[in-house]
Amino acid sequence: MRAVQITSLDGPDAVEVQEVPDPTPGDGQVLIRVHAAGVAFPEVLQTRGLYQLKPELPFVPGAEVAGEVVSAPDGSGLAAGDRVTALPLIGGFAELAVADVDSVFALPDSVSYEVGSALPFNYLTAYFALIERGRLAKGESVLVHGAAGGVGTAAIQVAKAFGAGRVVAVTSTPEKGAVALDAGADEFLLADGFLDSVKASGKVDVVVDPVGGDRFTDSLRSLNEDGRLLVIGFTAGQIPEVKVNRLLLNNISVVGVGWGAYALGRPGHVRREWEAVADHVASGALTPPIGATFTLEETAEALKTIDERRATGKVLLLP
Ligand SMILES: NC(=O)c1ccc[n+]([C@@H]2O[C@H](COP(=O)([O-])OP(=O)(O)OC[C@H]3O[C@@H](n4cnc5c(N)ncnc54)[C@H](OP(=O)(O)O)[C@@H]3O)[C@@H](O)[C@H]2O)c1
Structure with a gap:
């Protein structure tokens, strides 16, 4: 072959x-x-x-x-x-x-x-991130970095399919913002200076972060009390560091999301995740x-x- x-x-x-x-x-x-x-x-x-x-x-x-x-x-x-x-x-x-x-x-x-x-790769990662690790509750707001990318578009659709309220996309260009809107985001913000826009339009309960780099601290500042920042990847190249007093002061959490080793290492886990999303795949909500x-x-x-x-x-x- x-x-x-x-x-x-x-x-x-x-x-x-x-x-x-x-x-x-x-x-x-x-x-x-x-x-x-x-x-x-x-x-x-x-x-x-x-x-x-x-x-x-x-x-x-x-x-x-x-x-x-x-x-x-x-x-x-x-x-x-x-x-x-x-x-x-x-x-x-x-x-x-x-x-x-x-x-x-x-x-x-x-x-x-x-x-x-x-x-499978991106949508089961997004499900694991938002639902299993991030404990997304109905009506909660979600901000997605790298929102026109593979994990990003999956996170937008999984969030919506599982009952999220406002879903905010963050992208580097307006063209990518349009892709995120097409995928189902309610609004998009440009990555450059996104925190000012979040402060104007309202903080969020969950941040999905496959990008990392220097936007990390502003992501923490974007969270409501009890908010969760889901660490998924580092496409920006740099692995961020966090001053943990920020977590204490605002009662927020940074949550590691390592889907592959966790899910694939547990017999039957990936199949259960697929079954959890299968109806939304069949309905077209996850496309x-x-x-x-x-x-x-x-x-x-x-x-x-x-x-x-x-x-x-x-x-x-x-x-
Ligand atoms: N933790 C897990 O279990 C898990 C599972 C699957 C994937 N991942 C990781 O998630 C990350 C995203 O994967 P993906 O498939 O969504 O990638 P992708 O489709 O290429 O999207 C990544 C996004 O990152 C943003 N970005 C920012 N700085 C970048 C740079 N210097 N180079 C390239 N992109 C940059 C881009 O959005 P803007 O241009 O709009 O900023 C891009 O759309 C990867 O690091 C991957 O390894 C982790």
């Missing part, structure tokens, strides 16, 4: 498409013909050896896919030809991928492979905006779209 390989840790331009042997599913694994694969920030980090998951070189990246089942274990409830979305974690940027049966989910007929491949699509041969360009901050919505590979 054709697959994208990371053969050296020299960044997005160093990925190569190669003929490699078809993957062989192990016990409890499903073989999937990939129709679409989601590209995410961690794969950009993997091309430089900077992500926590560091497989031995060479390896095929690709954490999430959608496609057709080729084979599935007896008793799994899956059969050849079923439409599914899945989290292979690695190996997804290829014509065929394998995933544990616990990480393979039936895709409703109303949901395309493109949309399906953009769902990721698709940004740009690329072939396997164009993977470097797909990765650079994310790396160079040009991505809006989800970036996909269509093998």
Whole structure:
């Protein structure tokens, strides 16, 4: 089969498409013909050896896919030809991928492979962040940084689907703000000076932060009492530090959100998360905006779209 390989840790331009042997599913694994694969920030980090998951070189990246089942274990409830979305974690940027049966989910007929491949990673992260870690209550207000990105658009839609009140998007440009509004945000603020706008329009109960960097302290200042700041990632590059007197004085919390290791390390957890969002997927309430699509041969360009901050919505590979 054709697959994208990371053969050296020299960044997005160093990925190569190669003929490699078809993957062989192990016990409890499903073989999937990939129709679409989601590209995410961690794969950009993997091309430089900077992500926590560091497989031995060479390896095929690709954490999430959608496609057709080729084979599935007896008793799994899956059969050849079923439409599914899945989290292979690695190996997804290829014509065929394998995933544990616990990480393979039936895709409703109303949901395309493109949309399906953009769902599991970001939407289960957003669900884990807002509902499991952030204890979002009905009517609470939410501010989302990086709101035109993959995690950001997912967080907007999960917040709305699970009963949030006002959802405020923060983006670096008005164009990205429009993407966030399309995804379901009630308003957008430009990242530069966002705190002044928050003070004018009202503080929030929850901040979703996949960006980090120098906006962190202003995010804390944006919270109501009892507010929670959900730490999801550091696309700005810099890992912020917090003076904890700010937490004490305002009765606010900084909450770590590390979805992968937590959810995937607990048998059945990811499936329960999928079941919690499945009705909203079927209804269309959770429909990721698709940004740009690329072939396997164009993977470097797909990765650079994310790396160079040009991505809006989800970036996909269509093998
Ligand atoms: N903790 C977890 O469990 C978990 C799970 C999934 C992903 N993540 C992490 O979440 C983060 C976001 O992932 P994503 O897939 O949403 O990425 P994405 O689609 O590329 O969006 C990230 C956003 O970050 C903002 N940004 C600010 N400074 C940036 C910079 N210097 N370079 C690039 N983007 C910058 C951009 O928005 P503006 O231009 O509007 O500022 C961009 O839209 C990543 O760090 C990823 O590793 C964490």
